[in-house]
Amino acid sequence: MENNIALPEAFSKNMKVLLGDEYPEFESSLYKVSPVSIRLNEGVKLPSTAGFPAFDFESSIPWCKSGVYLAQRPSFTLDPLFHSGSYYVQEAASMFVEQCVNTVKQYANIDYILDLCAAPGGKSTHLISLFPDSLLVCNEVIHSRTSALKENTGKWGHANTMITSCDPAMFRRLNSFFDFILVDAPCSGEGMFRKEPEALKGWSPENVKHCETRQLRIVRDVWDALKPGGFMLYGTCTYNREENENLIRFIVETLGAESIPVDMSAFEGIAPSVDKNIHACRFFPHKTKSEGLFLSLIRKNGESKQNSTKKTKRLAKISELNSWIRQGETSFAYIRRNDRIYMLPEKFAADVEFIAKTVHTLSSGTEICTMKGKELIPSLDFAHSTEINVNNFTVWDVDDATALKFLKKETLFAPTTNADKGFILITYHGVPLGWVKNIGSRCNNMLPTQRKL
Numbered sequence: 072m073e074n075n076i077a078l079p080e081a082f083s084k085n086m087k088v089l090l091g092d093e094y095p096e097f098e099s100s101l102y103k104v105s106p107v108s109i110r111l112n113e114g115v116k117l118p119s120t121a122g123f124p125a126f127d128f129e130s131s132i133p134w135c136k137s138g139v140y141l142a143q144r145p146s147f148t149l150d151p152l153f154h155s156g157s158y159y160v161q162e163a164a165s166m167f168v169e170q171c172v173n174t175v176k177q178y179a180n181i182d183y184i185l186d187l188c189a190a191p192g193g194k195s196t197h198l199i200s201l202f203p204d205s206l207l208v209c210n211e212v213i214h215s216r217t218s219a220l221k222e223n224t225g226k227w228g229h230a231n232t233m234i235t236s237c238d239p240a241m242f243r244r245l246n247s248f249f250d251f252i253l254v255d256a257p258c259s260g261e262g263m264f265r266k267e268p269e270a271l272k273g274w275s276p277e278n279v280k281h282c283e284t285r286q287l288r289i290v291r292d293v294w295d296a297l298k299p300g301g302f303m304l305y306g307t308c309t310y311n312r313e314e315n316e317n318l319i320r321f322i323v324e325t326l327g328a329e330s331i332p333v334d335m336s337a338f339e340g341i342a343p344s345v346d347k348n349i350h351a352c353r354f355f356p357h358k359t360k361s362e363g364l365f366l367s368l369i370r371k372n373g374e375s376k377q378n379s380t381k382k383t384k385r386l387a388k389i390s391e392l393n394s395w396i397r398q399g400e401t402s403f404a405y406i407r408r409n410d411r412i413y414m415l416p417e418k419f420a421a422d423v424e425f426i427a428k429t430v431h432t433l434s435s436g437t438e439i440c441t442m443k444g445k446e447l448i449p450s451l452d453f454a455h456s457t458e459i460n461v462n463n464f465t466v467w468d469v470d471d472a473t474a475l476k477f478l479k480k481e482t483l484f485a486p487t488t489n490a491d492k493g494f495i496l497i498t499y500h501g502v503p504l505g506w507v508k509n510i511g512s513r514c515n516n517m518l519p520t521q522r523k524l
């Protein structure tokens with residue numbers, strides 16, 4: 072099958088300069104259909120790939136342990152496991168973040184991470200998997216995009232995540248706080264022309280310039296929030312030098328940083344930087360089975376030091392919740408915001424309070440429940456939590472048809488007339504999808520309206 076796209080002349084001209092003899096191969100790759108890839112929430116949701124009966128696995132993604140290519144694109148929206156956070160549909164090159172993180176881990180312990188341009192949450196969910204013991208702040212400045220981010224990180228199921236929504240400049244208030252910042256910058260999108268031909272419409276040399284100016288402002292504005300000695304991973308899905316090497320070189324030289332190499336020798340086809348003074352990993356669709364991407368890792372000059380956060384008051388443990396949460400190695404604190412209760416790793420509770428007081432925060436940790444008088448009503452994110460003690464709840468493992476009814480927010484009827492009244496955890500292939508409340512004659516569907524299929 073072939074794509075039908077018309078490339079802007081100025082874009083083709085730039086790419087001919089960048090790629091030389093390789094240009095015709097690059098151009099013909101744009102007329103081919105994009106590969107389909109997913110990243111599994113491995114070891115967290117599914118005991119094995121047997122839970123994916125509908126999928127036609129093709130091969131693994133060499134640079135990402137939990138990444139796989141699919142031979143065909145299934146209907147993800149009609150797959151209940153998609154809604155359970157068992158996997159994330161993600162472009163393969165983006166998963167190279169894993170190799171950059173492996174490099175960072177060789178240099179330093181990373182406790183505090185900021186994903187500055189996070190929606191819809193592809194790289195955030197990956198970072199959550201790669202740093203299960205760190206605190207990840209996922210920020211998205213455009214408010215309308217935060218619901219997708221909240222949904223995707225919530226489904227991923229870890230309590231070490233916060234969602235904020237502010238302009239990058241607001242993070243100056245968290246001076247030298249983060250060990251690692253990911254700037255997955257808004258860009259001119261040249262690397263997405265094949266997958267999202269819509270990106271072509273907005274492309275112009277003027278827009279490239281506009282993006283470059285905005286990217287520089289974003290990095291400058293957040294720079295103070297990065298600790299001396301901390302790491303920044305900068306990425307775009309575009310090819311031109313202006314938004315990539317030129318920008319990184321300018322940052323290294325003016326803000327004071329070192330360009331750090333990421334070992335790509337084990338992977339075929341990834342191209343190096345086009346500036347010999349800067350390290351970068353470049354993906355082109357004619358060289359790797361992916362769309363286009365640019366990633367470059369830098370380290371801020373200076374000596375790193377430990378964070379010192381202020382002690383804050385914490386909500387006393389609510390005894391009823393103890394049985395809701397499985398007894399694992401991590402100790403959790405509960406935080407109450409209005410009528411909602413959230414759980415987060417106790418070791419980060421003071422930091423989370425500090426961040427929430429400093430920047431506009433939408434959620435902290437996993438929302439466990441809403442308090443309605445004395446009743447605790449379990450939240451959807453808690454159904455997806457890796458910490459839920461499933462044995463504490465009545466569980467109803469549903470078939471395909473019932474799972475879809477549930478996801479369409481239809482009313483369900485309990486399988487037996489003597490089923491326990493109250494909250495029932497709906498699971499599919501053993502993986503939680505959400506809650507219903509059995510009132511006897513029927514089960515009220517507790518899926519939030521905005522989540523319905």
Ligand code: SAM
Nearest residue numbers: 188189190191192193194212213255256257289
């Ligand atoms: N990291 C995301 C992922 O992997 O799913 C994709 C991020 S996308 C490339 C860039 C994001 O930057 C968008 O969500 C966009 O809303 C956000 N953005 C746009 N303008 C911005 C600005 N001035 N400052 C910070 N972020 C901005």
